[in-house]
Amino acid sequence: MKKGTRGEARVHIEVPPEKLYEIVSDVTRMGEWSPETIRCQWLGDANGPAVGVRFKGTNRRGIARWSTKPQVVTADPAKEFAFETSDTLWSYSFEATAGGTELTEAFEMTKDEPVLLALLGRYVLRIKDRKADLERGMQQTLERIKTVAERDS
Secondary structure, rough: OOOOOOEEEEEEEEEOHHHHHHHHHHHHHHOOOOOOEEEEEEEOOOOOOHHHHHHHHEEEEEEEEEEOOOOOEEEEOEEEEEEEEEOOOEEEEEEEOOOEEEEEEEEEOOOOOOHHHHHHHHHHHOOOOHHHHHHHHHHHHHHHHHHHHHOOO
């Protein structure tokens, strides 16, 4: 994918933005709902979301395994939580609505995807359209967050 490529998914969740932010910004729970991320842990002495802190994300897709060390770039309770990997900005925005929150997950490529990674995705993992694939994954993530958030509140 090229720098500037964007995608998003959204879902309405019958939980207030403040509570939903607490759930989503706890990256240690990411493995519960992401189809690719299996585990996250805060790095250093970080134990929660704050601008500048880092965490390690462990990911799996088919036979591929990789990890990232994103940095939190926005931690605005009940409004936005965002972090950046080496080439992608990921964000969650929380919009209060009657009876809950409109939760949007989005990504934006901040650098061109390396050719080798694009080829691995296409020919090893059989991903024909990475943007569409990421949007499907984000929708699945949001639906899982919805299930957990509404069940636990």
